[in-house]
Amino acid sequence: MMKTLLPLLRLMRPYQWVKNTFVFAGLLFGHAWHDQAAVIEVMMAFAAFCLVSSAIYTLNDLVDVEQDKQHPKKRLRPLASGEVSVFSAILLAVSLGTAGLLLAYLASPVVLLILAGYALMNIAYSLRLKHVVILDVFIIATGFMLRLLAGTLGVGIPPSQWLLLCGLMVTLFLGFAKRRAEIIALTEDKAAHRRVLAHYSPVLLDKMIGITASGVIMSYSLYTMNADTIRIHGTNNLIYTVPFVMYGMFRYIYLLHHQSRGGDPSHDLVRDPHLFISLGAWLLATMLLIS
Numbered sequence: 239m240m241k242t243l244l245p246l247l248r249l250m251r252p253y254q255w256v257k258n259t260f261v262f263a264g265l266l267f268g269h270a271w272h273d274q275a276a277v278i279e280v281m282m283a284f285a286a287f288c289l290v291s292s293a294i295y296t297l298n299d300l301v302d303v304e305q306d307k308q309h310p311k312k313r314l315r316p317l318a319s320g321e322v323s324v325f326s327a328i329l330l331a332v333s334l335g336t337a338g339l340l341l342a343y344l345a346s347p348v349v350l351l352i353l354a355g356y357a358l359m360n361i362a363y364s365l366r367l368k369h370v371v372i373l374d375v376f377i378i379a380t381g382f383m384l385r386l387l388a389g390t391l392g393v394g395i396p397p398s399q400w401l402l403l404c405g406l407m408v409t410l411f412l413g414f415a416k417r418r419a420e421i422i423a424l425t426e427d428k429a430a431h432r433r434v435l436a437h438y439s440p441v442l443l444d445k446m447i448g449i450t451a452s453g454v455i456m457s458y459s460l461y462t463m464n465a466d467t468i469r470i471h472g473t474n475n476l477i478y479t480v481p482f483v484m485y486g487m488f489r490y491i492y493l494l495h496h497q498s499r500g501g502d503p504s505h506d507l508v509r510d511p512h513l514f515i516s517l518g519a520w521l522l523a524t525m526l527l528i529s
């Protein structure tokens with residue numbers, strides 16, 4: 239029984255669910271953690287995104303199974319290695335997607351609408367749009383923005399423009415870093431694994447990574463000093479959390495260039511103590527300052 243379930247669980251990639259924590263940003267920065275109804279709705283939205291994102295990962299593996307067989311690491315995935323059959327993968331994707339959309343409806347009709355848009359966008363990405371240079375990274379970033387909107391607009395919390403801008407910059411940075419990491423990992427025919435990589439070069443991606451990293455630091459710094467931010471949170475001390483953000487960004491760039499990481503933020507966060515501690519310190523300091 240376990241031999242059957244474990245490959246299916248690996249196919250769902252539960253470690254990637256950390257990305258769905260973006261839905262909780264509205265509770266933190268909107269001071270809504272005391273609203274029990276909002277907390278329950280956001281938790282339901284989080285669970286719905288976990289289920290649907292796992293369905294999308296499964297679909298993506300179905301589409302990319304032949305390319306994954308040529309990748310040094312992805313060839314070990316359940317579908318590429320033959321541990322899970324195509325029929326089982328399809329059944330899993332349909333079940334997860336249906337359950338996720340139902341849970342989203344129970345959270346709110348707006349969350350359902352946002353999640354349905356997320357699912358359709360990612361299906362289009364898996365089938366076609368992931369081959370369009372630059373647009374592919376913007377679609378990845380849009381997925382994170384939809385998570386933010388589900389945890390704010392979807393449950394009746396007004397979304398902050400600063401929150402959306404910072405989120406966009408962070409996710410674009412991670413997206414371009416992911417492409418850079420793929421080029422490093424695939425030293426031979428990189429286009430055989432992912433066609434869009436033929437249109438990227440290390441120099442181009444390094445420029446985009448530098449621009450978006452600067453955008454993250456500047457937008458977050460300006461957010462901490464904004465008059466509305468100070469009024470809403472009742473403190474002008476959020477500026478002291480900026481060094482944690484800067485350290486995390488610089489550490490990630492270091493890992494990308496000197497330790498061949500950056501392809502999977504979820505794994506890198508857990509495996510690198512510097513990233514983990516800087517994120518934890520930022521979160522703790524932020525919660526203490528705005529609570």
